Amino acid sequence: MIYTITANPSIDYVIQLNQLTTGQVNRVKSDVKLPGGKGINVSRILAALDLPSTALGFIGGFTGEFIQQQLNNELVDCQFTQVPADTRINVKIKDAVEETEINGQGPAIPTAAVDALKAQLNQLKPGDIVFMSGSLPPNLPASFYKDLVPLIHERQAEFVIDTTGQALLDTLADRPLVIKPNHHELAELFNTTFADHQAIIAAGRQLLTKGAQHVLVSMAGAGALLITPEHAYLGGTPKGTVINSVGAGDSMIAGFVGTFSQHHDALAAFKTSLACGSATAFSEDLATTAKINDLLPHIEITQID
DSSP states (O other), X not given: OEEEEESSOEEEEEEEOSOOOTTSOOOOSEEEEEEEOHHHHHXXXXXXXXXXXXXXXXXXXXXXXXXXXXXXXXXXXXXXXXXXXXXXXEEEEEOSSOEEXXXXXXXXXXXXXXXXHHHHGGGOOTTOEXXXXXXXXXXXXXXXXXXXXXXXXXXXXXXXXXXXXXXXXXXXXXXXXXXXXXXXXXXXXXXXOOSSHHHHHHHHHHHHHTTOSOEEEEOGGGOEEEEOSSOEEEEOOOSOOOOOOTTHHHHHHHHHHHHHHHHOOHHHHHHHHHHHHHHXXXXXXXXXXXXXXXXXXXXXEEEOO
């Protein structure tokens, strides 16, 4: 089983305008309300791949009820912990020129709710995978996700934390199943710039020596790299029009983790991850089953090291 933990989920209220003019009344051209949060995105993509997952985290109020209902409609198993205050709403305003985001802070999480979520990790079994990612409510410590790792390891389960910077480095000794920095984030970790793929591969292998089991490096339109101790593979992006960058990274890591959990084949997992990430980038919302399946035959992977 794959478990996803989203500590600070949201309703993403996406508004399309012809032009945003501050200080005046603006007329909406179209709008949609979506369940948001990085862990939730992973569960939604896994559902599109027909792979089961269990969504954990904190929800509250009518906004939390909306998120749970939407995920139930997508056949995602939800075992959220209820909190007294409403789950936040994030507003994403898109016009012809740019996108503006207004993100809520999120509710305070009572200690009893944190204890209840930790108790849920007692159901983990050897070989299960726990994915943790996304922003935290204001009263939770920055180490919240990392603090769950010992509980996961007690049950002989694997974990993934999708994070960056020092927080990423701090997880490596705990041997995350996969990490997914983009090439800019990877360069920042080593205070450098990369001249070519070989330089990226060398940096990625340093993260492997520090404990990461697999390293995925996304490079936007230039594709992505899968780096292992023995080899490195370059995956290209299929042709398509980029509509939406939100959730593409979550889709990519969901595709990798979901496929790897089934077959323990890193190369097959890499191919699925590329299809999922591209399918979301080419869609208004997260990727659908049909879109992923349409792109899978067009994913090309080359061993370059």
